[in-house]
Amino acid sequence: MQIDNWGDKILNGDRRALARAITLVESNRADHRVQAMELLDYLRRAKRQAIRIGLSGTPGVGKSTFIEAFGMMLTGQGLRVAVLAVDPSSARTGGSILGDKTRMERLSRDKNAFIRPSPSQTHLGGVARRSREAVTLCEAAGFDVILIETVGVGQSETVVAEMSDLFVLLLAPAGGDELQGVKRGIMEMADLILVNKADGDLKPTATRTCADYGGALRLLRKRPQDPEGFPKAMMVSAYEGTGLADSWTQMQALVEWRRDNGHWDRRRAQQALYWFDQEVRQALLARLESPQARAAMAALSDRVAAGEITPAGAAAEMLETHLGG
């Protein structure tokens, strides 16, 4: 397909064209990569922006139920919602946290919703680039809200935060004052903490958990991108549907404040620079993956292992002779 043609279809909200484009950016083939870059460049000119919400929560907090309920509420308001996943662990297991659309049965049938599982890749860097570009494609396709889901595994939260406008941490009610082992670094990324399952017997525990996290958030260093009262902790029940509208109101208020105060644009620009830097580094290191480079590394490795050359000497030879000085 012609890039212009394809791009126009995406801009017109054609779901098949969008799905194919996401498959394109997920591909490792060099010719696909060239096409993907042309397509992304074409779409860039439309300058469309969605509200990108990063959502982290470990298994068991009710993430699928939350996304389904929250997504249905948004589409009920006439908004178009895309759901993407960043799951570095899927590379290992072969599965995917969003592989099974039955997890969000109603939302996946909603014509104003678009659900896409995590690309399976061998490393987080690969997942990250593909996910970020999928977000860009969904923005071009005119989605109003993009939910970027991740499980709390290793660096995946950082990666998701770097492609989101807001970062939401979904937690389950829990006793004890250990704050459920949420790492300080994750807490510091959160704009909103939602304590899910605030219903039935768990309501008192949820109330206490919410108060605990609210207190913990107030102890963190004030960030310039936060208006009065943020970051904050709230209770929701995805199951009963309570608190969802309120949490969306809070998100919108935060977005509006950040837009008015220049933080929105500044963050978008910073994120673009972050990804530019990451792409350059990954592309440089990818030079080690060519068949020629692998063969040269293997030959030098034999000499290093045999003690015939120092690691530093072998590295210098590799760089000079096989990686263009």
Add this chain to the structure above:
Amino acid sequence: MQIDNWGDKILNGDRRALARAITLVESNRADHRVQAMELLDYLRRAKRQAIRIGLSGTPGVGKSTFIEAFGMMLTGQGLRVAVLAVDPSSARTGGSILGDKTRMERLSRDKNAFIRPSPSQTHLGGVARRSREAVTLCEAAGFDVILIETVGVGQSETVVAEMSDLFVLLLAPAGGDELQGVKRGIMEMADLILVNKADGDLKPTATRTCADYGGALRLLRKRPQDPEGFPKAMMVSAYEGTGLADSWTQMQALVEWRRDNGHWDRRRAQQALYWFDQEVRQALLARLESPQARAAMAALSDRVAAGEITPAGAAAEMLETHLGG
């Protein structure tokens, strides 16, 4: 100085020549780097090997006291001992865990001991390379034992394990069954756990701590490089000098077994390959640090931030135009 001359002095155990060579490998200057590589290559031919002992312990476990007591015991047996430090945190604080030789007053005055603080560098990769090369220099200078000290910060234990023949974890006696928050990954690296301060009032606690860790070690997956009974936990008192000779006997037994069974050579070869790979990656990424590359990145960054080009497009241009295709 001529490289051959300098190298011969190091091989003859000249401490000033050794100290200057370590300063050379710590330098970032390109001409120093060329000299350093020539020197390391010259020394490689001597094929000298020390027993390299990685030693990790958080502040408060009595690491300095242990190194001093253990080092003095070794020099008392006529062995020559070098002590190096790998401390990524010193880059931030400007200080160094071994900056103050008064920490090991007696050992630092011992003519058979050589103490060198951690190089201050901006990142762990820099500290790692310089430390590894300092280890190589000390081996060439004929030291019998090299103690490579680190604090338990981030990845520093992994880095130290990759330049050591044995990895020793030094712990303080502590109550509770939480195993003092030692991460499983660190436990799995340990060949020997030494519970220090097994003296006076702390002796019962040390005994229990030692039993706890001994139990935890037995639960770990058996590694091919371990003879019967290893890894093991033992008690020492650096203050009273007890357990030191016994721990050294155990280390020697482990070394002997690994030498006899090919694990020693195999591990040395694997480590050389690891460092070769790391050096190549770091050298590739270092291409981004040249003034020309920085300028090109800055110019492209402006266009990325302004939305005139996608991060992927800018990365491709950077690679093709400024980093030799």
